[in-house]
Amino acid sequence: MRIGEVAAQAGVSVRALRYYEEQGLLHAERSASGQRHYSPEAVARVRFIQSLYAAGLGSRAVLRILPCMERGVLTDEMHERLLAERARVQAQLEELTATRDKLDDVIRIGQAHRAGQEQHEGTALCGVAS
Amino acid sequence: MRIGEVAAQAGVSVRALRYYEEQGLLHAERSASGQRHYSPEAVARVRFIQSLYAAGLGSRAVLRILPCMERGVLTDEMHERLLAERARVQAQLEELTATRDKLDDVIRIGQAHRAGQEQHEGTALCGVAS
DNA sequence: CTAGGACCTGACGTTGACGTCAGAGGCAAG
DNA sequence: CTTGCCTCTGACGTCAACGTCAGGTCCTAG
Numbered sequence: 001m002r003i004g005e006v007a008a009q010a011g012v013s014v015r016a017l018r019y020y021e022e023q024g025l026l027h028a029e030r031s032a033s034g035q036r037h038y039s040p041e042a043v044a045r046v047r048f049i050q051s052l053y054a055a056g057l058g059s060r061a062v063l064r065i066l067p068c069m070e071r072g073v074l075t076d077e078m079h080e081r082l083l084a085e086r087a088r089v090q091a092q093l094e095e096l097t098a099t100r101d102k103l104d105d106v107i108r109i110g111q112a113h114r115a116g117q118e119q120h121e122g123t124a125l126c127g128v129a130s
Numbered sequence: 131m132r133i134g135e136v137a138a139q140a141g142v143s144v145r146a147l148r149y150y151e152e153q154g155l156l157h158a159e160r161s162a163s164g165q166r167h168y169s170p171e172a173v174a175r176v177r178f179i180q181s182l183y184a185a186g187l188g189s190r191a192v193l194r195i196l197p198c199m200e201r202g203v204l205t206d207e208m209h210e211r212l213l214a215e216r217a218r219v220q221a222q223l224e225e226l227t228a229t230r231d232k233l234d235d236v237i238r239i240g241q242a243h244r245a246g247q248e249q250h251e252g253t254a255l256c257g258v259a260s
Numbered sequence: 261c262t263a264g265g266a267c268c269t270g271a272c273g274t275t276g277a278c279g280t281c282a283g284a285g286g287c288a289a290g
Numbered sequence: 291c292t293t294g295c296c297t298c299t300g301a302c303g304t305c306a307a308c309g310t311c312a313g314g315t316c317c318t319a320g
Contacts, residue, residue: 004296014297019278033286035297051229054222058276065233074240082240086233089226092184096223099181103195103216110204110212134266144267145308153307163316165267188306 003028006038010046017046023059025049025066045069055089133158136168140176147176153189155179155196175199185219 007014020026021036026045028036048069052062064081068074137144150156151166156175158166178199182192194211198204 002296013278015278015280018298023277031286033298035286048232051225051232053277055226055229065236068236068240074243079237079240079244082233082237086230086237089230089233093223093226093230095181096185096219096226099185100216100219100223102178102181103212103219106198107209107212107216110198110209113204114209132266143308145310148268149308161316163268165316183307 001038001040001042003036003038006042006046009043010050012046012050020046020049024063025059056092057085057088061085131168131170131172133166133168136172136176139173140180142176142180150176150179154193155189186222187215187218191215 001009003014003017007017010017017026017036021028026038026042026049028038028042031037045066049062049066052065053059057065064078065085068078068082131139133144133147137147140147147156147166151158156168156172156179158168158172161167175196179192179196182195183189187195194208195215198208198212
């Protein structure tokens with residue numbers, strides 16, 4: 001596949017793919033004229049890269065993780081890194097969950113206020129952000 | 131409280147607090163000489179701001195959310211925004227969970243490989259990123 | 261009253277993940 | 291062979307959330 005098709009299928013820009021290559025995250029064969037040609041698995045790889053980015057990992061963290069997806073290569077060091085990054089993601093998950101719950105509190109209290117028509121003077125929402 | 135104390139208690143930098151004020155996220159009284167003075171609730175507010183940032187909301191999204199925490203002010207529009215942002219956070223939660231599970235897969239398969247000593251040729255990890 | 265730490269206002273620097281533009285070449289269709 | 295879309299390589303632009311530095315002020319302890 002050429003770059004445009006990969007980009008379309010993975011839902012990213014062409015620029016992003018070139019950037020990934022620049023960062024060593026994604027390899028492409030080159031035609032005689034210099035055009036990039038990707039294997040079909042590249043699409044999945046790009047999607048995975050995206051999800052790691054979305055998980056807040058920087059490109060060097062992603063770079064440390066990605067080799068694990070290649071043929072059976074998995075050193076002790078990589079195993080450590082995987083566990084470390086999993087822990088980070090897990091921590092972020094918990095923080096996010098807490099944030100969602102706070103938002104729920106604000107929404108719930110807000111609804112209570114509106115059910116009671118006017119503003120209940122003292123019952124401000126400030127206490128939510130504890 | 132003065133800015134340094136708020137920063138310390140909230141676990142952010144002084145610069146961050148001035149930035150929040152610049153963005154209209156955080157108000158401070160001023161002494162005659164121009165020094166900022168914060169109410170004790172400011173600490174909780176800052177922590178909330180941080181968690182919203184951590185949830186991937188930009189400062190203008192935060193700006194739309196924060197007024198909800200003030201005295202009983204809660205218009206229909208704000209309610210909508212709250213629901214919308216909650217939905218975003220929830221979506222990100224689900225994406226993050228999927229990413230964590232993928233990492234778990236990679237770790238598990240990696241362990242299986244290492245349990246079996248050498249590389250199992252065809253059993254590459256590429257399929258994980260589906 | 262003086263030393264030194266906390267604070268002030270600009271204002272420019274930084275980092276990551278791309279966007280965007282310029283100028284040039286490649287490729288399938290008609 | 292030309293038209294039109296795709297692709298190429300630089301290289302500069304962007305945006306957010308601050309970091310950092312300069313030059314000056316404030317305030318509290320001794």
